[in-house]
Amino acid sequence: MSVAVLPNPTIETRLDHLPPNPILTMRNVSKGYGSGVTRNEVLQNINLNIREGEFLAVVGFSGSGKTTFTQLLAGLIQPDSGEILMEGEPITGPGPDRGLVFQNYSLLPWLTVRGNIALSVDSVFRTWGKGERRDHVEKFIEMVGLSHAAHRHPHELSGGMRQRTSLARTLAMKPKVLLLDEPLSALDALTRSGLQEEILKIWEEERQTCLMITNDVDEAILVADRIVALNPGPCASLGPMFTVELDRPREKSSLNHNERFKGLRNAVTNYLVAVRQKSRSDEAAVSTAPKFELPDIEPISLTKPHRLIVNSPA
Numbered sequence: 300m301s302v303a304v305l306p307n308p309t310i311e312t313r314l315d316h317l318p319p320n321p322i323l324t325m326r327n328v329s330k331g332y333g334s335g336v337t338r339n340e341v342l343q344n345i346n347l348n349i350r351e352g353e354f355l356a357v358v359g360f361s362g363s364g365k366t367t368f369t370q371l372l373a374g375l376i377q378p379d380s381g382e383i384l385m386e387g388e389p390i391t392g393p394g395p396d397r398g399l400v401f402q403n404y405s406l407l408p409w410l411t412v413r414g415n416i417a418l419s420v421d422s423v424f425r426t427w428g429k430g431e432r433r434d435h436v437e438k439f440i441e442m443v444g445l446s447h448a449a450h451r452h453p454h455e456l457s458g459g460m461r462q463r464t465s466l467a468r469t470l471a472m473k474p475k476v477l478l479l480d481e482p483l484s485a486l487d488a489l490t491r492s493g494l495q496e497e498i499l500k501i502w503e504e505e506r507q508t509c510l511m512i513t514n515d516v517d518e519a520i521l522v523a524d525r526i527v528a529l530n531p532g533p534c535a536s537l538g539p540m541f542t543v544e545l546d547r548p549r550e551k552s553s554l555n556h557n558e559r560f561k562g563l564r565n566a567v568t569n570y571l572v573a574v575r576q577k578s579r580s581d582e583a584a585v586s587t588a589p590k591f592e593l594p595d596i597e598p599i600s601l602t603k604p605h606r607l608i609v610n611s612p613a
């Protein structure tokens with residue numbers, strides 16, 4: 300399959316200034332669920348290095364294994380084979396060094412915005428004084444623009460506000476790596492667009508290593524330094540890596556007229572369309588749909604009279 304390569308190899312990207320050593324490494328990682336005939340091979344031979352301070356976006360289709368991918372990095376599940384390293388050490392479970400923001404903001408319903416964030420801060424920064432922790436919580440409430448709603452409970456918030464709370468809660472724990480698993484896909488287009496820019500603004504300030512899973516190519520280009528495609532499953536592998544050669548800070552409205560943005564959007568979209576078509580034709584070729592065979596019986600001749608009487612009256 301051919302993939303359009305963008306011209307201008309001379310441009311220097313932010314990546315050129317990042318530390319060369321990866322903070323997260325996936326080596327020959329495979330993961331499936333179930334056993335026997337119900338076994339579902341989801342990811343196969345995933346190899347990836349994420350550099351410290353970079354923003355990487357993984358784009359893929361629904362059901363390709365994106366959540367499985369983030370759960371592996373978060374340490375919520377373990378690979379069947381291969382290894383995942385955080386700063387050179389194997390990941391054996393979840394840890395405060397990796398913060399995960401889900402698609403479905405899992406806030407505790409009996410706590411306010413402030414209470415939800417404070418709970419995480421208190422559990423991670425146990426040695427800090429009470430005042431220091433309180434200031435830290437307020438800083439992150441303000442960062443996501445929720446000072447006016449800090450006293451509200453989740454059921455009193457809009458979807459966008461809940462996701463902001465969820466983001467603030469994770470950011471406030473100061474993880475070395477932020478894992479965003481389709482954090483905006485449950486939101487309407489307008490809220491999504493506003494939050495994309497907010498995430499970007501916050502990231503410009505914090506510059507944490509960030510991995511965002513998304514099914515939106517424009518979103519990926521807006522936020523990321525590099526974009527990698529997750530090919531359709533089963534046995535999803537990673538596709539080519541696209542470098543986003545666009546200056547920062549980025550603004551959505553001006554990007555729409557940027558030739559480099561349009562070229563990259565075409566390249567990524569064309570790749571995804573081509574890889575999906577290939578996957579569908581491969582699937583059709585090895586279709587396991589049941590084949591019907593005629594039973595080995597001699598049909599009754601309808602032209603000759605015969606003695607078999609079906610449903611004869613008693």
Ligand SMILES: Nc1ncnc2c1ncn2[C@@H]1O[C@H](COP(=O)(O)OP(=O)(O)OP(=O)(O)O)[C@@H](O)[C@H]1O
Pocket residue numbers: 332333339341359360361362363364365366367368
């Ligand atoms: N715990 C599990 N047990 C069995 N199968 C699972 C489990 N989790 C996921 N799967 C299957 O693995 C495949 C990939 O699921 P996953 O949620 O990782 O994909 P996804 O790309 O995040 O999907 P979506 O975009 O729809 O959220 C699917 O076929 C799903 O049914």
